[in-house]
Amino acid sequence: MTNLLEAKGINFAYPSVRVLTDVDITVQANESHVIIGPNGAGKTTLFKVLSGEMFPQSGTVHYSGENVTGLDAWQRVHRGIGRTFQVARLFADQTVLNNAILALECRERIAGTPQGRWWRLRPAPELVDEAMARLESYGLAARAQDRAAVLSHGDKKRLELLLTLSLHPKLIMLDEPTAGMAPDDRRAVVEMINRLRAEEGLTLLLTEHDMEVVFDLATRLTVLNHGQIIASGDPAEVRRDPMVHEIYFGKRGGHA
Ligand SMILES: Nc1ncnc2c1ncn2[C@@H]1O[C@H](COP(=O)(O)OP(=O)(O)OP(=O)(O)O)[C@@H](O)[C@H]1O
Ligand SMILES: [Mg+2]
Incomplete structure (x- = not known):
């Protein structure tokens, strides 16, 4: 081992x-x-x-x-090394979808392949699609446009795990x-x-x-x-x- x-x-x-x-x-x-x-x-x-x-x-x-x-x-x-916290750490004032997109942008930057469009401008459409697909698979798609701060405790933990896993x-x-x-x-x-x-x-x-x-x-x-x-x-x-x-x-x- x-x-x-x-x-x-x-x-x-x-x-x-x-x-x-x-x-x-x-x-x-x-x-x-x-x-x-x-x-x-x-x-x-x-x-x-x-x-x-x-x-x-x-x-x-x-x-x-x-x-x-x-x-x-x-x-x-x-x-x-990825990590989640005892109290979920999210971008509380951003929408759930923006949280998911941000994590994917970070992944691209870490991999050295940034799409050249930081989230404040306009995220690359393929990242938006991938973020939506990830939200679907975590049962969070219906909450995509809600602010992360208003999610239930369980949904916050799920979103935090999604963000952590997005970084591979x-x-x-x-x-x-x-x-x-x-x-x-x-x-x-x-x-x-x-x-x-x-x-x-x-x-x-x-x-x-x-x-x-x-x-x-x-x-x-x-x-x-x-x-x-x-x-x-x-x-x-x-x-x-x-x-x-x-x-x-x-x-x-x-x-x-
Ligand atoms: N920032 C800090 N400053 C001073 N002492 C701290 C700090 N954070 C934790 N401690 C103390 O360190 C000890 C270990 O805390 P820790 O949070 O690591 O325990 P834990 O095993 O995770 O507990 P729990 O099961 O409640 O989450 C405790 O006595 C705690 O009071
Ligand atoms: Mg602890």
Whole structure:
């Protein structure tokens, strides 16, 4: 198995609080690696460090064999790391269609083939067609002319995923992709994520609190507790680990 992402010895502290302690984590090509852990364990912080939004005080991050520890988030995006956020990040005042077009324009720029017409002028008709087709396939076509800000929570998350995938990442990091969703939306997201892995060969790193979703998605499970990894491996085995059971699935865990 090839390690697509490999982080070693990651230590991270905010000025007033130590968050990650000696974290080692690998993500293998085409796996669906889910990180679980109680609130405040450091999952989102770890995502920020891996995606280049923040830099660790010590430790290294390699992606596809390249040391990317010092690279900014946009440079990692160019290399194929996509990411969604715990709270969806969209161009809130733009229409849903413009959001989709903007993402495609970014993809063209990253690929070095900009169409020469930035969105403020007039987007290339083929990009408008492609954006509409993508909105269709995500069930968002009817909302094309609405501002992104007025979408429901589930639709915002779907649009954010569409934008991330428009950039053709190899690895996508999804921070709580089903948080706050109704059961039907949740199932749809699980189905879509499993399809991305099986049919498009994507690699996924996720955090998730819903245990049903976790075990529907995970091919590997890592447990983070107080900023330290306490177990990692086959999901069923991790679930049986007595320490994990005590800390996360036991009476004190709160999520299972
Ligand atoms: N900007 C910040 N400044 C200071 N402390 C922060 C900051 N962001 C997060 N923290 C603290 O870092 C710790 C880890 O937070 P983080 O958001 O990474 O946890 P998490 O595992 O993602 O939690 P959740 O499951 O609630 O999303 C917490 O104690 C949190 O209060
Ligand atoms: Mg979080």
